[in-house]
Amino acid sequence: MGRRLTGILELPQRIRELPPEAAARVDRLFDVRSIGGETDPPAELEPWLRETFGSVDAVRRQTMLRVTNLATLEATIFAPLRTRRPIDGPDHARDLAAEIAATEGDPFCDPEHATPADPFGRVRGSRMLTGANAALADAHHAVLVFDDHDPLDFDAALVADLFATGRAWADGARATDPGASNYLLLWNCLWRAGGSIIHGHAQSLLGGGMHHARLERFRRDAAAYRSFHDAELAADLAAVHGDVGLAVDRGGVTILAHLTPVKERELLVVGPPGQDEREPAFTDAVAHALLTFRDRLGVRSFNLALWRPPLTADGAAPPGWEEFPTIVRIVDRGDPFSRPSDIGAMELYGTPIVGSDPYDVVQALREA
Numbered sequence: 001m002g003r004r005l006t007g008i009l010e011l012p013q014r015i016r017e018l019p020p021e022a023a024a025r026v027d028r029l030f031d032v033r034s035i036g037g038e039t040d041p042p043a044e045l046e047p048w049l050r051e052t053f054g055s056v057d058a059v060r061r062q063t064m065l066r067v068t069n070l071a072t073l074e075a076t077i078f079a080p081l082r083t084r085r086p087i088d089g090p091d092h093a094r095d096l097a098a099e100i101a102a103t104e105g106d107p108f109c110d111p112e113h114a115t116p117a118d119p120f121g122r123v124r125g126s127r128m129l130t131g132a133n134a135a136l137a138d139a140h141h142a143v144l145v146f147d148d149h150d151p152l153d154f155d156a157a158l159v160a161d162l163f164a165t166g167r168a169w170a171d172g173a174r175a176t177d178p179g180a181s182n183y184l185l186l187w188n189c190l191w192r193a194g195g196s197i198i199h200g201h202a203q204s205l206l207g208g209g210m211h212h213a214r215l216e217r218f219r220r221d222a223a224a225y226r227s228f229h230d231a232e233l234a235a236d237l238a239a240v241h242g243d244v245g246l247a248v249d250r251g252g253v254t255i256l257a258h259l260t261p262v263k264e265r266e267l268l269v270v271g272p273p274g275q276d277e278r279e280p281a282f283t284d285a286v287a288h289a290l291l292t293f294r295d296r297l298g299v300r301s302f303n304l305a306l307w308r309p310p311l312t313a314d315g316a317a318p319p320g321w322e323e324f325p326t327i328v329r330i331v332d333r334g335d336p337f338s339r340p341s342d343i344g345a346m347e348l349y350g351t352p353i354v355g356s357d358p359y360d361v362v363q364a365l366r367e368a
C-alpha cells in the first residue's frame with residue numbers, strides 16, 4: 001500500500017532496533033502499541049473504496065498506532081486512513097487570499113483608534129502594536145496587532161518581534177501589577193484556529209495565582225518523573241524523539257515532530273534549560289517551524305502557544321520551575337474551508353485521532 005518504512009506505523013519496529021539504553025528511555029516515557037482492525041465491505045462499495053482509499057484491502061485490514069506519554073498521559077491514535085486531508089489546491093488558495101483581502105479595512109487595520117489601550121499604554125514593536133483585548137480573559141490581556149493585514153504574511157523577523165513585543169508588554173503590565181507573573185503568548189491564525197479577526201494578530205495574557213493549568217500539569221508531571229526515574233521529562237522527551245528520528249536540532253534548540261500530537265502535525269520547540277524565548281536561537285527555531293508549516297506543508301491555520309515559567313523580577317525561575325524549559329507548541333488546524341471541525345468528542349473527551357504522519361513533518365523540517 002506504499003506506506004514507507006519510515007512512517008509512524010513502523011515506530012514499534014524502530015524502537016525494537018534501538019540500543020538498550022535508548023530503548024529503556026522510550027519504555028519509561030511511552031506506551032506504544034499497534035492496533036489492528038478489520039472491516040467487511042460489500043462488493044458494491046469496492047469501487048468507491050478503491051478510489052477513496054487506494055485499495056479495498058486498505059479498508060479490509062487496517063493498522064493504527066496508539067502512543068501514550070506515560071508521564072503526562074497525553075496520547076494520540078495515529079490512524080492514517082482517517083484523514084484524507086485535501087491539500088490546499090489552487091482554488092482554496094485563491095479563495096483564502098480573496099477572503100483575507102475582503103476584510104481589509106477591519107478594526108485591526110487601525111488599532112490605535114479601534115482597540116482599547118492598556119492602562120499603562122501601548123507597546124510598539126517593529127512590526128506590531130499592542131492593544132488591550134476588549135473582552136479580557138485575565139487581569140491583563142493584550143492583542144498584538146501586526147502591521148500587516150494578511151495573517152500569513154509572516155517571516156522570521158516578525159516572529160522575533162512577536163516574542164520581544166509580548167514580553168515588553170508583560171513587563172509594562174507587571175510594572176503596574178507586580179503580583180501578575182503568569183505569562184502566556186498565543187497565536188490563533190485564522191478562524192479555523194479560533195481567531196475571530198482575520199487581520200494578523202497574536203495575544204498575550206498575564207495574571208496571578210497558579211500558572212495556567214496545562215503548564216502547571218506539565219510542571220507537576222516533570223516533578224513526578226524526576227523523583228521516580230531520576231531523569232528530566234523535557235530532556236527525555238527530546239532524546240526519545242531524537243532516537244526515533246523525529247527531532248531536528250536548530251542552533252541548540254530542538255524541534256520535535258510530536259509523538260503524542262494534540263492534533264495534526266503538532267510541533268514542539270524546546271529550548272535548552274534556562275533559555276529565554278526572546279533569544280535569537282529560539283525565535284529562529286520557532287520561525288523555522290512556522291515557515292515549514294506554511295511553505296512546505298501548506299498549513300494555513302494554526303495555533304501557537306508559548307510555555308515558560310512565571311516571570312520574576314530577577315529573571316530567575318521561581319522555586320519548582322527551575323527545570324521548566326521554554327517550549328512553543330504549534331498545531332495545524334486543517335483546511336480553513338473544511339466544514340467539519342477537526343476537534344470532535346474523541347479529541348475533547350477521549351484520545352485525539354491524527355491522520356498526518358510525524359515522519360512526513362520532520363522530513364519537511366529537514367528539507368526546508
Ligand SMILES: [Zn+2]
Pocket residue numbers: 103104105106107108109148149199200
Ligand atoms: Zn486589517
